[in-house]
Amino acid sequence: MQWKRIEPLLPDRAPRRGGRWPDHRQVIDAIAFKYRTGCPWMDLPEEFGSWKGVHNRLRKWAADGTWEKVFTALLAQADSEGDLDWVVAVDSTIVRAHQHAAGAR
Template structure:
């Protein structure tokens, strides 16, 4: 079951394209959903981290550069902090009303 779930996320294949030796794709898919909902994955991850920390196997290295992290395109035009300019007053025209 775990091998099927790991294969799916390692390869990025759709659930329905799991190799036949894993059996029906519905079993691993349903088990993943149930375990995610009831907190099983968090419990397993916490236990694995605690074990690795106790063994001295944790070595956290975080590397971030601009080749892998990009700002969203709308981030460039964000308004600057500070006082907001006064809003413009709306002047009604004497022309015919828009219908």
């Protein structure tokens, strides 16, 4: 069900140049795995394909606004269905830094 929400928002799998991209679902799973586990890009399991391809697609989608479009659409849908609780937390804690942290000599 989640994939049906995301898939129409992603770019076409046939880019302007070169061959056809691997499945978007596999790439999104690889990105989620990387950030969930905190592993380095080079240590992605082989089942996700080339780590360079996954990383390049993440960067490309960040640059062209694809991720923003996906997150905006998912947030709007979740909000309209009442799945979000908008809670604002304000913290007035004061953090003091050492004088050298402010550039003092």
